[in-house]
Amino acid sequence: MTSNIGIIIRREYLERVSKKSFIITTLFMPVFMLLLSAAPALIMSLNTSGSKNIMVIDESGKILPQLENDETVRFTSTALPLDSLMGREDLDGILVIDKQIISKPEMLRLYTRDAASTELTGNIENQVERIVERERIESYNIADLSKILEEVKVNVTLPTSRITDENEATESSTILSTVMGMVMTFILYMFLMMYGQMVMTSIIEEKNNRVLEIMVSSVKPSHLMMGKIIGVGLVAVTQVILWGLLLSIISSFVMPAILPDTMATDIAAYNAGNLDAASAANNIEMVQMFSALGSIGYIIGLFGYMLLFLIGGFLFYAAINAAFGSAVDNIQDAGQLQMFVVLPIIIGLVFGISVVNDPSSPLAIWMSFIPFTSPMVMMTRIPFGIPVWEIIVSLVILYASFIATVWIAAKIYRVGIFMYGKKPNLKELIRWARYK
Amino acid sequence: MELLKVENVSKHYSGHTALDDVSLTVKEGSIYGLLGPNGAGKTTLIRIINHITAPDKGRVIFDGHQLTEKDVTSIGYLPEERGLYKKMKVGEQAVFFARLKGLSRRDAVNGLKEWFEKFDILPWWDKKVEELSKGMAQKVQFIVTVLHHPKLLIFDEPFSGFDPINAELLKNEILNLKQQGATIIFSTHNMGSVEVLCDDITLINQSHNILSGSVEDVRRTHSYGRYRISFDGDENRLLEALGQHVESYKFIPADIRGKSLSLKLRDENDMREIISIANDTVLITALNREVPSMDEIFIQTVKTYNAEK
Structure with a gap:
């Protein structure tokens, strides 16, 4: 049976x-x-829609010279007022930087026709942050200050170990x-x-x-x-x-x-x-x-x-x-x-x-x-x-x-x-x- | 020599009684008709004989011993509601069922090929079941039921879904199996086939066994006091003259024999007297004992039982 x-x-x-x-x-x-897990990276690499053309009105005169172009974004200087640039459809965006930017780093604004991608805003934020930092450090007029600050920086990650039944430590993530x-x-x-x-x-x-x-x-x-x-x-x-x-x-x-x-x-x-x-x-x-x-x-x-x-x-x-x-x-x-x-x-x-x-x-x-x-x-x-x-x-x-x-x-x-x-x-x- | 004895079997489900003290005896090598209206308890009884469900009371003796699970391989059961796995290939599926009955793969294949040949469905061996017509699927099911040479075969409405030619083929195969020594329990509503095939019958109604015996005995018993008088003359005068001798009657206006009365007499021993009364009243052209068909016996017995209840 x-x-x-x-x-x-x-x-x-x-x-x-x-x-x-x-x-x-x-x-x-x-x-x-596997394809699904690799999808975000794949989509990113397929999604580069050419470099963005950003016109910069830099009233402080300190940021623009240090902005770096890369394959996704290109910055160009202009002296024209914002109003006259609004109508230009060949531009991807207009970045307006206040002259007090170094003391008030929130005084900047990006105008775009389409929604600004996080990639673009992230890029600009990072660059401006770095430039303002550098400008501030230099304003102290202390020799090698930037080098000192670099050496002070630490980055701690906490590795964990688990005590096994045999009372030995094993690494665990x-x-x-x-x-x-x-x-x-x-x-x-x-x-x-x-x-x-x-x-x-x-x-x-x-x-x-x-x-x-x-x-x-x-x-x-x-x-x-x-x-x-x-x-x-x-x-x-x-x-x-x-x-x-x-x-x-x-x-x-x-x-x-x-x-x-x-x-x-x-x-x-x-x-x-x-x-x-x-x-x-x-x-x-x-x-x-x-x-x-x-x-x-x-x-x-x-x-x-x-x-x-x-x-x-x-x-x-x-x-x-x-x-x-x-x-x-x-x-x-x-x-x-x-x-x-x-x-x-x-x-x-x-x-x-x-x-x-x-x-x-x-x-x-x-x-x-x-x-x-x-x-x-x-x-x-x-x-x-x-x-x-x-x-x-x-x-x-x-x-x-x-x-x-x-x-x-x-x-x-x-x-x-x-x-x-x-x-x-x-x-x-x-x-x-x-x-x- | 009996192959199967059902002794005082009862089975209750919540709220209703499927079988109440049912007994029957199936002789070895005979065909036994299990009759009864729908819902009478036949299927429950068949399931008990198949060891699918257990009786609440009573017991089943198979081949001289109490029925056990092992006996299932000595029984072949063709249920009334039957199906096959639709997506499986015909031959493969038949082998699967045969193996469940304990046959080796090789025996199963050899036996099946023979039967498939006989039933003219060998070309369908490698087809899927869903491609078969209903009649062909029924053939496969029949073959699977009988393939392992069971001592006891139980067919529940085996002819449903068959055209007359294939029904005839099937009937002959059933008789063949009987000749080879198989014992067969045959459950059907088709009383014509009961008269042709069955040796003994049991009629189950409202969970009781209300009629048992050999087909001959049952029909003879039910022919007691039944006569048909064909005559020339006035039927009302005849009935009046016969008076209390007649229990019930049916008037048949006119056929080849002229008009006749179908009579059920109170006492057959009054026959001489009755004939002389009739002879004085009308001109008798024929007088026959009437043997009722199984159909009539079925209807009459069930009706009488239900009326008495």
Whole structure:
């Protein structure tokens, strides 16, 4: 009889994996995701609309000579009054600088015909700031003052180390933990929603076209349900693993090519343990992050945890989905019941994102033990490094709860698949679960 | 030798009773008709025999022992409402169902090819199910039901969706299976096919077994006191003369035999007396014992039962 579960798993798995839509999404999703993350840079580089022509009325006479032109903006001097320039459509903007600019740096204004881009205003602000600073320093008439000020400047970044269970310190990057946590929580959320829905719709479909009537004469309803849940679950695992492989292949070949040379040298120095924060060309946090991303062990460790929580969370929710699917005749009727599945998953996602600020708060710890929210919340917390016992307890609770939901779901399923016509509510489902 | 015994089975759902103390015995190698109006409890009984649901009370004895889950592989069930996976290929799907019944892949493929050939659907092996006509899908379902040579076959409305030619083909295959030793439970509303195919029947109405026995016995019992007198003369005078001997009657104005009265007598032993009374009143042209059709028996038994309730 147990071999029948195997036959069903095989059918459910092959049916989905051999679908064109599965192959396409599996292959193109990682490419799409990478493109999406690179999109802002791409758009920027495509969006240069030539250099802007800015006419400058500099009443102080100190700013204009020091303004530098570049490929995006060109400044030209003028003595004409503002009014006479307003009508000129060949200009991209008129910059008016008050003669008191050095003492009152807010006394300047840019007039433009189109909305001024942040790139342009940022450029002008930076330049004027620098020039005013320089002018002020020089006005003190102290020799080498600018050099002294330069030497006084400091820039502190706080590297963090986490004390492991073996009481050793390991380096950790807060930014990286946050990013990894968010990404994995979101992937988990997506999979729980998508594949949970898949279990439900496919049961409704089987019920609707009466295949179930034939199936139940050779398979126990509970076996049928388990076969479907496991089959669909394996599809999810296949997809995640394929994505992981594809992403790591892409990143190991593509990332070195994209990263600037200075970053590569810094990473090499960091990995060798002799990176000097002061001399590094890049922010130490960024160096840490890219270094970790390039470290296979770190990625595989996180990925392993994600799989464990993905499988546990999927099984837990799929059983509930299966029970609901068996109870209704069409997907529209399922809406109301589905709220009981969708809501906790969304709550889990929201909490998962918010615990980033304090991954060790009591709320975060409790949420990561409750099976409804634990997969998402745990996935945010794990990258920050939490005690292993917490992960184990969370997993044990999750898998034990899965056994409970499957047991109850099987009872509802057994009754539900023969119920046609009426739309049951939660109370009725609970009564079904009590039938002999 | 009986293959299946259902003993005092009851099944309640919240609010209603699907089966109330139902018993029946199916002889090995026979075709057993399970009859009854819609909603009488037939499907529930079939599901209990299939080990899909468990009875609240009573038990099911299959092949000499209490029915267990393992026996499901010795049963083939063709449900009334039946479907297939639409997106799957026909052959692949048939193999899938056969494997669920415990056949190895190779046995399944070999057996299926034979049946597909017989039913003229071999060219459809690699087509998707959604491309099949309803009749062809029904053929596939029938094949899947019988492929694993089950001892007990349960057909629920097997002929629905078939044209007369294919229905005939199916009927012959069912008789073939019986000849090869299979025991068949046959549930239908088509009483004509019951008369042709079934050895024994049970009529279930309002969750009770209200009539059981061999088709011959049932029909003979129901022919008790039923006669048809064809005559020349006045039917009202005849009825008046027969008076209290007649329990009920039906007047048939005129057919090939002339006009006749279909009579249900109170006591068959009064037959001699009745004939002489009739003979004195009208000219008798024919006198026959009437054997009711299963259709009539079905309607009459159910109506009588419901009226008494």
